[in-house]
Amino acid sequence: MSPPCTPPIPIAHFRQWLRGSLTNRITFAALTLSASVTLLILGLSFGVTRTLVETNIEDALAGQARLAAHRIEAVLNGMVQDIDGLADNALMVNAVDDPRWRETYLLPFLRDHRLTPHTYYALHLIGAGGEVLAGNGPGDPATYSDTAWGERVLKDGKPYAGVAHRPPNALLVVAIPVRREGEAKPVGMVVGETSLSELFYNEAAFSERKRIILRERHRPLISWDEVGLDDAAVLAVAQPLRLDPPLEGLGLTIEVGDDRARLLAPLGWLSWAFAAVLVVTLLIALWWSRVVSRRLARPICALSRIATRVSRGGLEESGEIQVRAEGEDEVASLAGAFDLMLEKLRDSHHKLELRVDERTRELNEAKEKIEHDFHIQQAISQILRASLEQTTIDEKLEHALEVIFSVPWFNVHKAGSIFLRDENEPDTLVMHVERGLAEPLLESCARLPFGKCLCGRAAARREVVYSDGIDHEHEIAFDGMENHGHICLPIQVGGKVLGVVNLYVEAGLARPDHEIEFLNAIANALASTLERQRAEDQERRLGTQLAHMARLSTMGEIATTLSHELNQPLATIVNFAGGSLRRIDNRAFDADSQRFALTKISEQAKLAGEIIRRVRAFVRKGEVPYSHTAIDINEVVEKAVELVEFQARRGETVLELHLDPALEPVPADRVQIQQILVNLILNAVEAMGELPVEERRIRIRTLYEVGEQAHVLVHDNGNPPADLELERLFDPFYTTKASGMGMGLAICATIIEAHQGRIWASRDGARGLTFHFTLPCARGRG
Secondary structure, eight states, rough: OOOOOSOOOOGGHHHHHHHHHHHHHHHHHHHHHHHHHHHHHHHHHHHHHHHHHHHHHHHHHHHHHHHHHHHHHHHHHHHHHHHHHHHHHHHHHHHOOOOOHIIEEEEEEHHHOSSSSTTTTEEEETTSSEEEEEEESOOOGGTTSSSHHHHHHHHOOOOEEEEETTTEEEEEEEEEEEEOOOOOOOEEEEEEEHHHHHHHHHHHHOOSEEEEEEEEEEEEEEEEEOOOOGGGGGEEEEOOOOOOGGGGGGEEEEEEEEEHHHHTGGGGGHHHHHHHHHHHHHHHHHHHHHHHEEEEEEEEHHHHHHHHHHHHOOSSTTTTOOOOOOOSSHHHHHHHHHHHHHHHHHHHHHHHHHHHHHHHHHHHHHHHHHHHHHHHHHHHHHHHHHTTTOOOHHHHHHHHHHHHHEEEEEESSSEEEEEOOSSSSSSSEEEEEEEEOOOOHHHSSSETTTHHHHHHHHHHHSSSSSSSSSSOOOOOOOOOOOOEEEEEEEEHHHHHHHHEEEEEEEEEEEOOOOHHHHHHHHEEEEEEEEHHHHHHHHHHHHHHHHHHHHHHHHHHHHHHHHHHHHHHHHHHHHHHHHHHHHHHHHOOOOHHHHHHHHHHHEEEEEEEEHHHHHHHHHHOSSSTOOEEEEOOOHHHHHHHHHHHHHHHHHHHHHEEOOTTTTOOOEEEEHHHHHHHHHHHHHHHHEEEEETTTTGGGEEEEEEEEEETTTEEEEOOOOOTTTOOGGGGGSSSTOOSSSSSSSSSSHHHHHHHHHOOEEEEEEEEETSSSEEEEEEGGGGGGO
């Protein structure tokens, strides 16, 4: 049973008491809320009141500080004006120059000029050399010229103001330069001193506050303190002194303050009044909480006990439990509603359990299907992604087996193979990859005719062949072979069989339709991969043949020049051979002349052989399309220039080479890259045929660029047509020549793309074109 609604409240068991009943919680909440709201209101009121009182006190202190500051300002500013007037007086200038003038007029003037004690403490006239010419008062003028400020006043002619400490006084020293009319350099200075201490104490005497301080740049200079407290216990207001030059740089401030506790003492009674209000508020809150408890909490406590029994017994065990409440008030209505709620809750609970069970079953089925479809899509994506990589067909098939075996729900052994149709014998399957096959099967299953064993039947029938064990259709077997089943599935496109996927399954396993459905999707992906691979191979073969024909066409263009170049070494050989024969016939030869002739014949024969070798290397047809080996691009450029330099000389064109020695090796087909360079250089020679001879210049550069790429540039000074479309230069059959076919640059673009590079053209101002192509270096192909 629940604890009684009004238990005692022992302090030691406050938490148990608070959890004991709703009445206790209502009481505690009412007291807490009332206390919090009252404290908040009283705190805000007290804070506002205290702020207003402190503001009024600070205003009063600020008024006294301003009054004291005004008085001190008036005295000090008047002193500066007086000294400045004396310095400008002709009396001071004459006194500097004439000692008798000083005795007759200046000294009496100074004695008469001294006013009240706190106005001038001393007044002196100092000469340009620092000597004391005249003065009054107890100052120490002999030291003025020895100070740094004294030297600056006499040298620079700028006024000075500063504070000098001569215990027990703090003196204000003001120095004004004396000049002759029309001259910039001072002939002396007037120095006046006043006692800041006397001036300050006169102001402190009339102050009503207990502490007044004169500060110089925030440092205490002179103070009057009857409080004797720390700065934190004193309420103070500072007022800066507004002084005329040169006093404005002293940073003097007057600060007036008093005991903070004494000033705020009237606020004490307000705290007691606020405490009394808080106590009254808490008593009212306690009374109100007890009234609410009697009217509301006790009926609810009875209802909560019944609800607790229902919750502990469960809905299935609560059929006989009802809430009974007499009367027709709100509590009775609540009890009836509670009974009706229990009945509907039991019905809803039963229906919900049935629906949850059904929904859970549907979700599990959907989850299995989603996982199944996900693994199918993932496997197909991996196979298709591998088909785009630059790998062999066997590597792609090996990857496909890995993907099949990695599917977690696929119920197969980690053993199987993939066959492909033999291109030369279309009715024969050739095993390309295998996994986990026994050693005897590697030889006996290496080649299978269509129709033989399970794999051959799958290829011949163009349908899935399934076997749950070794039977009469399993024609290839050996002693000791472990019993197992097979799934043999053809790889086909448009009814044409490209190969067979063969996988091992558990012996006695019923036909796995899900696995076969998955394998059909894999076979379709493999068919796409095989078709793509064969199309790419065919495209490369055609590209190689087309490039070979282009090289032959290029050699046709330079054949005349080559015949002329070959004619020169051959003619030299004939001349030297004829001369040697004549010497032999005339018996007029010696060993040295014969050796010289034979040496020349050998050199010219090597030169002719080198020309023929370069031509044969250029026009040869590669056996393997795009055979990439690491080549030196600089060397390829030099060889290409050797091939076309005959044509360039014939066209009176200068070839300039700028080769980067830091260029990395490039994996590429040497002959095809050389073909691109020959094509670009010959195009440039032809483009400059109409130019004056001195302007026919071709610049060939190689660069090593960031990103580990080799960049080759071929620039000419020709005049390209104004309507030339650079982006179409590499399209097939696009040409600007009257007799051109438009295939040369298209072949160049095909070769560069096959090498994973890029080729483009750009204009260089009004004249000339630059052809660029880039190739990845060997280190950058990672």
